[in-house]
Amino acid sequence: MKKRSIWSLMTLLALVVSCYTLVGCGSEDPVKPKSKKSSVIAVDSVYASDLDGGMLPDGLLNELATQGVKMGTGSEVKVNQKGREWLITDKENQQAYTATIESDKITFNKATYIDYELERDAVAETYKSFVTNYNERELTNVYKLWTNKSSDYLIVNIAENETIYADGQGVRGTLEKLAKGHHSTKNDRWNGSDISEMYMRSRGGRLEAGIHTTNALRHGQTWAYLVKIGKKWLINKVESIETRNLAGHKKIEIHAKAQLDGIGYFDDKKHQVKL
Secondary structure, three states: OHHHHHHHHHHHHHHHHHHHHHOOOOOOOOOOOOOOOOOOEEEEHHHHHHHHOOOOOHHHHHHHHHOOOOOOOOOEEEEEEOOOEEEEEEOOOOEEEEEEEEOOEEEEEEEOOOOHHHHHHHHHHHHHHHHHHHHOOOHHHHHHOEOOOOOOEEEEEEEOOEEEEEEOOHHHHHHHHHHHHOOOOOOOOEEOOOEEEEEEEEEOOEEEEEEEEOOEEOOEEEEEEEEEEOOEEEEEEEEEEEHHHHHHOOOOOOEHHHOOOOOOEOOOHHHEOOO
């Protein structure tokens, strides 16, 4: 009898332990996780028309504030895709958000903050310095404005059906030959107006820019790709086509779509910068 009682007691204890371990014996189910408050920032899609108009109405700002997003004074809206996607830049707090329509809501997600005015002016200054120093034959200063990497690429078309290509360290030698060493080009200058289009984005943790201008060697059009390294904007690719050859210029050869690594000039309208 004693052995049977001890065995029964041990069996009962085992059942009790199993009960608490597996199901909690009627208490809160320890296996079921507690629900967490959603971290998604979303507002009613009724504000889409306001965003399309570049506006942040008080109702939208109040809804965002209740979800922990307090926009600074003077925050700006850029329409990436009308009725569907917008970029909001909060310069005061140095924050940026992409707003996207999802079902009947507009969701907000953090984006890389870019001070577009500051960076735009810096990109324009780098290209202007390139043109000025080349025209003054200050070639040492010209070389300092390039990344001086193997990915550097230069295309110049200044004669009928004659295109000059150079890459890597060959860019430096080609610029020098064009500026000083060739009888047909040593007196040529870059001429034309200011930048007509600029595009900017953050990619792989760094800023990059694409520019299009009617300022070219002799006269024509130029496309350029620049990257920001440290605090400086530097040139990585340039394609300059003389006016008389533009009719036969079927594609931008330095365009990212034409590069094996996908790195080069880009002109996606969602990244266009106001000049």
